[in-house]
Amino acid sequence: MISFNSIAELVELAQKANCPISQIVIQWEMENNFVAEEKQRAMMLKNWQVMEESLKRGLTNYEKSVSGLTGGDAVKLYAYRQHGYTGEAVLSAAASAVGVSEVNAVMGRIVACPTAGSCGIVPAAIYAAAEKNGNNIDEIVDALFTASGIGMVVEANASIAGAYGGCQAECGTAAGMAAGALVQLAGGTPEIVGNAVALAIKNLLGLACDPVAGLVEVPCVKRNGFIAVHAMVAADMAMAGVQSVIPVDDVIDAMNRIGRSMPSSIKETAEGGLATTKTGLRLTKEIFGK
């Protein structure tokens, strides 16, 4: 019976079996939830297809959300992609992540990854990576299993819910998941995957969840764009051989302790931070009429 409670254990299991982390995650799901590998792959493929649909829809979506706070920014960013400082690949990824998040805001279909609020990060980063590396669909599906394994460890040792851990728990976890997936897509070892997760999460520790009017829109939508890029940089750093001084499981432990000590006003209650700025309060009043 396979079991892992930390990224270190996950990496070690993969090293011992001489396989990618994804294979360990698939085996875990088989043994714990009794889902055959073939069926798991079909389910994950379906998830990827929905991710891809939402990403493509996002890049051509002009629709505003019900509140009117978001919509149309992915299209703008995508049109600008060849003119920016950061280059086309980075801006396309940012646009894709914003787009998926905007689709979420207009009641479109998305894949929670790990949550709806952070749904743009993993698909956008993987899409950009697969385009750059020429990864095939099986490799993409595998990378999603690795991403899931990372998220499972974070959930077991910290949290993936903004209400418990702030945005570091949602977008921070998504960044770790995406960074790890990208290392695998680039052919990196399980050890490098762990390092990328550490780098990605470490630099989002303490992030507040303070959405205006309590809606999954401001700052969530644009933040998805930033963090997709953040995950790509973390994967690049790790692939370049840069190491995190604090090991990944310690980083997750820090995330847990920081999440617990954050005040509830910045944990998805809309009672602090951006939500209670002068503008945030005015917008709330306009949207809900009180």
Next chain:
Amino acid sequence: MRGVFDIVGPVMIGPSSSHTAGAARLGLMAGKILGERVVKAEILLHGSFAQTYRGHGTDKALLGGIMGFEPEDERLRDALEIASDRGIEYSFSPVDIPEAHPNTAVLLLTGEKGRTVRVEGASIGGGNIRISQIGDFEVHLTGKYPALVVVHRDRPGVVNKITTIIARYGINIAYMKLSRKNRGQEAMMILETDDELTGEMLEDCCAVPEIIKAFAIPSIRGRE
């Protein structure tokens, strides 16, 4: 640890797993508990649900769920119009339930055959739900498993009779709760099982003399 597909997944209609996907599941469960086509839905919203339901489409998700739409069904977006087209009477109003979870809804449903049911439940995060009350009875249902609900007279040996029937069909019980209004009066048994329940098994349960009514609620998760 939960499963691989609880982290990458579920596929859902946005924008919020708790306020939209969870709300659709609450509606779905309530509809299944009613067990017939809904003609009227009176929906009471508590806490965060009452504050932000419009911005999150919680109203559409609840009503869509009641009509049988899954959390990933794109029709959720147009659920209010679809309900009107189907001649379903509906209303949303705020309610204050002391000590209830911030994302709580009370659904008062009337079916086409005149059956009515009151279901209270909460969306507890990540699209997960907990039904806490059906009619006058306190329950604890997650929808993750198929459930058997049995209303019966509070007499010695009734639990044994029901569990014997379930065992005969080779069905394993994952969770069980028994509650009653007063000693010797009406009681309710809720059983969550690992396997789907059959109509035949349900008939056997209904044939037990102390049983007033029994119904099965199919699980709402893990389906393709």
